[in-house]
Amino acid sequence: MDDKWIDNIRDKMADYDVVPPDGLLDAVRNDVRSRMRRKRFIWWSVAASIALLVGLFVPILFDKVDDSIPLLVDVSDLDKHRKKEAFRRPAEKALFSATTISKHIGSPGVSVSAMNDPNSSSQLVIEDSQGKFEKSPEVEDNLDAKPNRGSSSSSDANDVDTFSDVNTFSKEKSVSKSSLSVGVSASANGLGGLLNSEDKDIGGNAITSSTQMPFTRMGGGVLTDAPLDDKPIPSFVEIFDHKIPVRFSIDFSWHVGHHLNIGTGLCYSYLRSDIMYGYSDFPLLKASQNLHFIGVPVNVRYTPWRYRKFAFYTSVGFMAEKCIWGEIKEEYQSNSGYTYEGSDERPFQFSFNAAAGIQCNLTHKCAVFIEPGVGMYIKNGSRLRSIYSERPLTFNINVGFRFGY
Amino acid sequence: MAVNSDKERDIAFLIKKNKELATKEIYSVYAGYVVGICSRYLSSDDDIKDVAQDSFVKIFISVGSFRYSGAGSLTSWIGRVTVNCALNYLRDNNRLRFTSTQFEIPDLEEEPPDTECLSSDELAALIRALPDGYRTVFNLYAIEGKKHKEIAKILGIKENSSASQYLRAKAILAMKIKEYINNK
Missing domain, CATH: 1.10.10.10 (Winged helix-like DNA-binding domain superfamily/Winged helix DNA-binding domain)
Structure with a gap:
């Protein structure tokens, strides 16, 4: 077939003009104005979200264990907990060995006080609810603490380990401090509780049953500056400062109905806690706990309402996480920090999540969303203390992008 | 479309100086051209109006990034934007189906039609x-x-x-x- 007629059509169509419909220019102007407004709103929202994430995340990156409070001891050998060394502060002598103190940490029923005897040298007493339990040797002697099971005589120094008789503990309860999380979780103040047990001390105050760290031995503290005057002895505390957990995830979801999506994915969570063991006036040991979790979430998302470029939705889901790595770093005044790498426990952590969110379509393939929600972390029986165990019910906020294919 | 090259150059110059005025000028010169392209790709008047509106919105928003490169460049750019809008519209509405139709396909060896007499x-x-x-x-x-x-x-x-x-x-x-x- 001769294609000259096609060329003729091409020539006529190349200059083909049609009178534009009425109101086209006004419609174009209004559309341009609203798109520019929306574009500005989207970019400001994205900038604000990034600024919020950076502002909350950067302090974690640069946060260090506080060195401003000087530690009192220079621990040189913590592995050998039976080693009977005196740890020395200038012009002072240790009253108890570090391991002796550490053994008492967490033991219910043990209190530490000073004897205010002007005629004797400074002495410390470790006692239980039944009376004086153990008396430190006088400073000059520089002897190790000896256990005293109900009698005033000292037994062999090698028996320092067993304190199973005691059953109450007079130190202050552990304090878990946590703050709002960024990226994913936020602590819910007042929920989850601060106490792990119903034990009470002599004074009837609720206390925690302190658990030994699952992958470190507490052997770094020595009481060398016991108050000798009339001031009350500060209580022994262990403080967990749980930092904002950070979570990054990649999710895949599939449309299964008009309003329903089912999704799964992979996520990485980083939990950090700063720990301080010691007295409220002076710390004995500072440590930093870092936990790394990998998790697989499963979520169902329901979108009941869409309006132009916005979609409002709710989601519920479940996540299984595994601690893939944990480490604790202990720091001492000597600057020769100890690092115990690897954790004894790498527990699973299961949680349920619910959220409500808003999604805004930036293009027809890309959307930005913000999604506040709650997470409920199920007890896993692990000895690891983290924001998951301390605050099982947490608020969280997710922001991110979704890409459609 | 035969737009005077001087006119194109004037509009390109206006784009740099006063975008608001340039968009007005673009509409007055190219509105018929844009709607004409839309009416070649789409069958419904409503669709034609929607796509023409989308095309002009895209042209007005991105006119600042247009670089004049000689006679006909502005017309080509506007034509390309409009064709793309029309194709996206057809694609998004699942109208680009390439299956066999109800039409009986005639013999291709027949005499070509006379298109000279048609407007x-x-x-x-x-x-x-x-x-x-x-x-x-x-x-x-x-x-x-x-x-x-x-x-x-x-x-x-x-x-x-x-x-x-x-x-x-x-x-x-x-x-x-x-x-x-x-x-x-």
Whole structure:
């Protein structure tokens, strides 16, 4: 077939003009104005979200264990907990060995006080609810603490380990401090509780049953500056400062109905806690706990309402996480920090999540969303203390992008 | 479209100086051209208005990034934006289907139709009467001058499909032109 007629059509169509419909220019102007407004709103929202994430995340990156409070001891050998060394502060002598103190940490029923005897040298007493339990040797002697099971005589120094008789503990309860999380979780103040047990001390105050760290031995503290005057002895505390957990995830979801999506994915969570063991006036040991979790979430998302470029939705889901790595770093005044790498426990952590969110379509393939929600972390029986165990019910906020294919 | 090259240069200059004024000038010069392109790709008046509006919105928003590169460059750019809007519209509304139609495909060896006696409006109406898929391929190949390889990439089909779709479109259009002329 001769294609000259096609060329003729091409020539006529190349200059083909049609009178534009009425109101086209006004419609174009209004559309341009609203798109520019929306574009500005989207970019400001994205900038604000990034600024919020950076502002909350950067302090974690640069946060260090506080060195401003000087530690009192220079621990040189913590592995050998039976080693009977005196740890020395200038012009002072240790009253108890570090391991002796550490053994008492967490033991219910043990209190530490000073004897205010002007005629004797400074002495410390470790006692239980039944009376004086153990008396430190006088400073000059520089002897190790000896256990005293109900009698005033000292037994062999090698028996320092067993304190199973005691059953109450007079130190202050552990304090878990946590703050709002960024990226994913936020602590819910007042929920989850601060106490792990119903034990009470002599004074009837609720206390925690302190658990030994699952992958470190507490052997770094020595009481060398016991108050000798009339001031009350500060209580022994262990403080967990749980930092904002950070979570990054990649999710895949599939449309299964008009309003329903089912999704799964992979996520990485980083939990950090700063720990301080010691007295409220002076710390004995500072440590930093870092936990790394990998998790697989499963979520169902329901979108009941869409309006132009916005979609409002709710989601519920479940996540299984595994601690893939944990480490604790202990720091001492000597600057020769100890690092115990690897954790004894790498527990699973299961949680349920619910959220409500808003999604805004930036293009027809890309959307930005913000999604506040709650997470409920199920007890896993692990000895690891983290924001998951301390605050099982947490608020969280997710922001991110979704890409459609 | 035959726009005076001086006019194009003036508009390109105005784009840098006063974008608001430039968009007004672009609309007054190219509105008919844009709607004409839309009416070649779309059959419904509502669709034509929607796509023309989308096209102008895109042109006005991105006019600041246009770089004048000689006579006809502004017209080509506006034409490309409009064609892309029309294709996206058809794609998003699942109207780009390239299956066999209810039309009986005539013999391709017949005598070519006489298009000299037909006006642009009549030809445009006959092209609009083609099925969406055939019409799109015909527009891209016969009027925009694209190769089948390019068309296949744009539409996400095979090159052979593009060629066969065009042949069928040509045959059906020829038949329709002849019917129209006979009935006139």
